[in-house]
Amino acid sequence: MSSRSFSTQVEAARKGVITPQMLSVAQAERRSAEFICERVASGKVVIPANINHSNLVPMGIGRELKIKINSNIGTSTLASSLELELEKLEFSIRFGADTVMDLSTGENIPEIRRGIIEKSTIPVGTVPIYELVARFGADGISEENILKVIAEQAEQGVDYMTIHSGLLAKHLPLALERKLGIVSRGGSLIARYMKRTGRENPFYTCFDRILEICQKYDVTLSLGDGLRPGCLADASDRAQFAELDELGRLVERCRKANVQAMVEGPGHVPYNEIEMNMRLEQKVCGDAPFYILGPVVADCAPGYDHITAAIGAAQGAYHGAAMLCYVTPMEHLGLPEKEDVRNGVIAFKIAAHAIDVARGIPGARDIDDAISDARAQFNWQKQFDLSLDPERAAEYRKRARGGCENNPDYCTMCGPDFCSMRINAELKKHSL
Amino acid sequence: MSSRSFSTQVEAARKGVITPQMLSVAQAERRSAEFICERVASGKVVIPANINHSNLVPMGIGRELKIKINSNIGTSTLASSLELELEKLEFSIRFGADTVMDLSTGENIPEIRRGIIEKSTIPVGTVPIYELVARFGADGISEENILKVIAEQAEQGVDYMTIHSGLLAKHLPLALERKLGIVSRGGSLIARYMKRTGRENPFYTCFDRILEICQKYDVTLSLGDGLRPGCLADASDRAQFAELDELGRLVERCRKANVQAMVEGPGHVPYNEIEMNMRLEQKVCGDAPFYILGPVVADCAPGYDHITAAIGAAQGAYHGAAMLCYVTPMEHLGLPEKEDVRNGVIAFKIAAHAIDVARGIPGARDIDDAISDARAQFNWQKQFDLSLDPERAAEYRKRARGGCENNPDYCTMCGPDFCSMRINAELKKHSL
Numbered sequence: 001m002s003s004r005s006f007s008t009q010v011e012a013a014r015k016g017v018i019t020p021q022m023l024s025v026a027q028a029e030r031r032s033a034e035f036i037c038e039r040v041a042s043g044k045v046v047i048p049a050n051i052n053h054s055n056l057v058p059m060g061i062g063r064e065l066k067i068k069i070n071s072n073i074g075t076s077t078l079a080s081s082l083e084l085e086l087e088k089l090e091f092s093i094r095f096g097a098d099t100v101m102d103l104s105t106g107e108n109i110p111e112i113r114r115g116i117i118e119k120s121t122i123p124v125g126t127v128p129i130y131e132l133v134a135r136f137g138a139d140g141i142s143e144e145n146i147l148k149v150i151a152e153q154a155e156q157g158v159d160y161m162t163i164h165s166g167l168l169a170k171h172l173p174l175a176l177e178r179k180l181g182i183v184s185r186g187g188s189l190i191a192r193y194m195k196r197t198g199r200e201n202p203f204y205t206c207f208d209r210i211l212e213i214c215q216k217y218d219v220t221l222s223l224g225d226g227l228r229p230g231c232l233a234d235a236s237d238r239a240q241f242a243e244l245d246e247l248g249r250l251v252e253r254c255r256k257a258n259v260q261a262m263v264e265g266p267g268h269v270p271y272n273e274i275e276m277n278m279r280l281e282q283k284v285c286g287d288a289p290f291y292i293l294g295p296v297v298a299d300c301a302p303g304y305d306h307i308t309a310a311i312g313a314a315q316g317a318y319h320g321a322a323m324l325c326y327v328t329p330m331e332h333l334g335l336p337e338k339e340d341v342r343n344g345v346i347a348f349k350i351a352a353h354a355i356d357v358a359r360g361i362p363g364a365r366d367i368d369d370a371i372s373d374a375r376a377q378f379n380w381q382k383q384f385d386l387s388l389d390p391e392r393a394a395e396y397r398k399r400a401r402g403g404c405e406n407n408p409d410y411c412t413m414c415g416p417d418f419c420s421m422r423i424n425a426e427l428k429k430h431s432l
Numbered sequence: 433m434s435s436r437s438f439s440t441q442v443e444a445a446r447k448g449v450i451t452p453q454m455l456s457v458a459q460a461e462r463r464s465a466e467f468i469c470e471r472v473a474s475g476k477v478v479i480p481a482n483i484n485h486s487n488l489v490p491m492g493i494g495r496e497l498k499i500k501i502n503s504n505i506g507t508s509t510l511a512s513s514l515e516l517e518l519e520k521l522e523f524s525i526r527f528g529a530d531t532v533m534d535l536s537t538g539e540n541i542p543e544i545r546r547g548i549i550e551k552s553t554i555p556v557g558t559v560p561i562y563e564l565v566a567r568f569g570a571d572g573i574s575e576e577n578i579l580k581v582i583a584e585q586a587e588q589g590v591d592y593m594t595i596h597s598g599l600l601a602k603h604l605p606l607a608l609e610r611k612l613g614i615v616s617r618g619g620s621l622i623a624r625y626m627k628r629t630g631r632e633n634p635f636y637t638c639f640d641r642i643l644e645i646c647q648k649y650d651v652t653l654s655l656g657d658g659l660r661p662g663c664l665a666d667a668s669d670r671a672q673f674a675e676l677d678e679l680g681r682l683v684e685r686c687r688k689a690n691v692q693a694m695v696e697g698p699g700h701v702p703y704n705e706i707e708m709n710m711r712l713e714q715k716v717c718g719d720a721p722f723y724i725l726g727p728v729v730a731d732c733a734p735g736y737d738h739i740t741a742a743i744g745a746a747q748g749a750y751h752g753a754a755m756l757c758y759v760t761p762m763e764h765l766g767l768p769e770k771e772d773v774r775n776g777v778i779a780f781k782i783a784a785h786a787i788d789v790a791r792g793i794p795g796a797r798d799i800d801d802a803i804s805d806a807r808a809q810f811n812w813q814k815q816f817d818l819s820l821d822p823e824r825a826a827e828y829r830k831r832a833r834g835g836c837e838n839n840p841d842y843c844t845m846c847g848p849d850f851c852s853m854r855i856n857a858e859l860k861k862h863s864l
Contacts, residue, residue, distance in 0.1 A: 300820055303828050418509070
């Protein structure tokens with residue numbers, strides 16, 4: 001890698017160099033390498049691939065490609081360990097996450113991250129302010145410490161980082177008018193720093209130096225939305241869009257510096273405002289890949305926010321989001337455990353897949369067609385094997401009472417007399 | 433009731449009579465009685481309210497009203513009992529179902545139905561062909577038996593019935609071209625009857641006599657889509673739309689006979705075709721309330737079809753569906769149990785609620801605003817109380833590890849140092 005004639009994928013693309021990473025993405029997406037190269041050059045596709053993440057299988061993120069999903073894992077100050085996090089990583093990959101973010105805020109963050117990067121074949125993202133505050137305390141926020149942490153993480157192999165550089169001091173009055181204020185953890189930490197010190201956001205003031213580090217290791221920046229709305233009442237307000245406007249300017253700076261960039265989006269958004277949010281981001285941020293956090297479309301369903309968010313994510317993806325950050329059933333309640341990760345990943349895999357089909361992504365519907373054929377043939381095992389979660393499908397069928405196990409040709413829903421599949425088979429046997 | 437000067441709600445509405453049922457609906461919907469009366473007169477709103485369902489709290493279904501959800505319960509030939517069904521009924525009502533369908537196909541169907549109607553304060557629907565075939569066998573399908581079963585059910589107090597009168601002999605060749613043929617149980621039974629006997633669909637040939645029974649008891653007809661697509665590959669095809677066209681004609685016949693009617697819809701539909709399906713129904717069926725079954729937007733997620741379907745249902749409701757038939761995690765695998773009913777109802781309640789908010793239904797967002805306020809105040813108990821499923825929210829928070837119970841001001845997600853809610857409270861205390 002060190003001998004390559006470019007620093008980042010976007011620099012290579014602009015020089016017309018088709019990298020191994022682009023080839024790999026092209027193959028996975030059933031597109032030509034030229035198509036991918038062109039999108040990377042324009043910034044419409046990013047390939048998060050740190051030069052030091054050695055076992056990475058590269059993937060691309062952009063609204064013309066398959067919709068990607070991200071799984072958040074990581075310790076908190078109150079819970080978890082490397083072992084548990086590696087289990088969550090394994091579940092994330094097994095059930096179809098395309099990237100994973102290590103959001104650890106507990107002990108030994110660098111060590112946990114090292115373990116995750118070593119095991120992860122998918123891109124690993126982080127939010128460096130978490131390590132910064134965990135190591136140096138809230139009062140340790142400074143340009144120096146920011147650059148130190150980012151450089152260390154980049155050297156370790158982090159593929160993309162969420163940096164809240166778009167939240168400026170002038171935005172704070174707008175945010176404090178809201179019902180829920182600032183719900184982004186990074187955003188609120190920076191806001192407090194700005195308020196206590198009277199200084200501008202240091203992630204903004206040292207942005208050029210952050211770009212230098214990203215160039216060196218090809219870290220993709222995920223421009224964080226510190227002012228994302230935290231409830232329906234706060235959605236699509238002045239604070240959110242003032243920051244989005246700034247994120248658009250930062251995208252331009254990233255592109256000038258040959259650094260790959262995507263933009264993070266809301267949050268909590270009423271269903272009817274999702275399309276507008278997607279279109280606005282595309283316009284304001286030069287069609288940089290939009291990486292949306294849900295959005296959840298109702299505030300009143302704690303315990304089920306993977307569903308609330310999957311509904312919003314599908315609508316967002318349909319209107320142009322490129323990557324969907326999963327939400328688990330534990331959202332708003334606590335740190336997700338392994339089973340929550342599974343439920344979150346599958347819910348978002350469903351949303352992403354449904355929209356791939358809806359957008360006519362080549363080959364997307366093949367699996368649905370195959371499973372439908374298996375259904376018509378009463379081939380339960382094949383149906384399970386083709387499922388997003390084979391184990392759960394098999395387990396539920398087993399749970400269905402009534403001795404079904406001995407009767408492969410129907411289920412406990414319909415029994416033998418009311419099974420439309422059986423009747424169809426009969427109808428098809430005889431010509432009409 | 434017997435002294436009233438009209439037979440059905442629609443007849444009353446056309447005479448300008450505002451019934452107690454209309455008043456009740458008007459209050460629940462925060463609309464004027466005149467608004468409701470006018471919509472019932474035009475057939476855009478139905479109020480399923482059998483004159484013999486004495487403990488019913490009337491509700492209205494129409495795309496200008498709050499989105500309604502239906503929960504399917506009922507025995508199969510292989511499983512369940514009255515006791516279990518009453519538990520499912522209780523769960524359905526507790527978690528927010530607006531109507532319930534008794535789809536029993538097992539033993540003692542009339543007795544189970546009687547028990548359900550007696551206990552149900554929400555409208556009860558049925559699919560009479562199930563009882564017909566369970567009692568008389570598949571060869572017992574005849575006009576005589578159809579009318580007998582429908583009359584008995586109507587007399588018992590069933591508020592609405594799914595009748596597959598739109599599936600005609602001429603449609604069968606279209607259906608058999610499909611990947612999955614006819615997946616509607618009622619539809620497949622009728623198709624087999626037509627094929628075996630060479631006769632037309634008896635639910636079609638005796639439709640006028642069915643209307644007479646419905647008039648007498650004010651049974652609302654739910655015109656079933658026997659040809660709904662059972663997989664993405666079969667969606668929006670000739671068979672589906674040929675039947676829809678016939679359903680449009682049947683709506684007109686219902687309206688002429690002063691019988692309330694809604695129309696059932698797909699099924700399995702790719703996300704990008706949902707809006708078109710909603711618009712087409714409104715056009716073809718004179719804006720009769722569209723009662724959609726999901727739709728599920730991917731075939732490959734057995735075990736999670738409540739999510740697959742909630743995504744489709746939200747999109748359908750956004751584009752004009754009036755009622756959403758829930759799907760449970762057991763869909764395609766077996767008969768749902770109590771917990772499956774709970775998961776299905778909540779998933780669909782989320783979809784319906786999100787779209788009520790999106791469509792600006794008066795007061796719809798109040799609960800979201802209240803729960804967001806509780807969140808900002810660290811009032812966990814209030815947050816749970818306002819949730820769609822208070823028990824689950826409380827249970828998940830308890831499950832969150834780390835001794836959170838003693839620390840009311842943060843959760844295991846963020847801990848004390850990364851809690852944006854705490855930081856916000858601090859920021860708000862001091863003026864900027």
